[in-house]
Amino acid sequence: MMGLSEILSRINDGVFLELIFQENTDWDARLDSRDGIEFASAWSASYEQVLSSCPPEDESIRQVREAAFKKVYQITGNPDLAGYVSDDFGLIVQAFMHQVDSGFIHRLWQAYAQGTFPH
Template sequence: MPDNQMFELLDNLKKVNYETLDIDDFLDQRECEPFNSEWIRVYQAIEELKKERAVEDTREIEKKAYITVFEKTECDDLAGYIADDFGLIADSIMLNYSDEWLEKLISCYKKAIIPRGNL
C-alpha cells in the first residue's frame, strides 16, 4: 500500500468544490494538449517500470477515488479520469518514480484542485 500521501490526497478529493467545476470544460482540457500527451507519457514510463518490478494492486485506491468523485458529481467520466490519476500516483509512489509533470499533478490534488490543462 502506498504511503500516507495517498490517504491525504484521497481526503482532499472530498474538499474539492465540485459545484464550481465546469465538468464539460474539465473533460475537454483533460483530452487536449499538453495534458493528454503528458499523462500518457508518464503512464507509459510507469508501465515499463512495472514490467521490471512487481507493485501492489492499486484498484482499491482507484475505487475509493472513483466513489468519492462520483458521489459528489454523478459524472462517470470525471470520476474515471480522477481514479486513473490516483492509480498513476499510487504506482509512482510504489516505484519511486519521479517526474516534474507528475509532481505538478500531485500538487494539484494536495491543494484540492482537480488537475487539467497546462500544469
C-alpha cells in the first residue's frame, strides 16, 4: 500500500494525472458509465465500509482531495470530472491510511496507477 505522502507526491509530480487526463476523451460519457449500477454500487459500498470503520476525514486527506481536484480541473476544465477524481482519491487515501481491506478500492487505485480513469 502507498502512503499519503507518496500519493500526494504523485498527484503533484506534473506527470501522473496529466498522462491520464490529457487525452482527448469524452469525459462526460466516462462519468456516465460510472453512474451505471455495477460501478456506482461498488463505489458506494466501499465508501460505506470506509465511513463505518474509519474516523472522519482529516486535514491530510482533505489536502489530497484538494490537490487532485485542482490538478484535474487545471488539465481538463471539467469540474464534474475533478470532483469524481477528488472523491476517488479521498476514498483511496482514507482506506490506505486506516488499512481498510477493499478489493474495489485496490482496483480503483490500480486503474489510476496504470494510467487509466476508472469507469
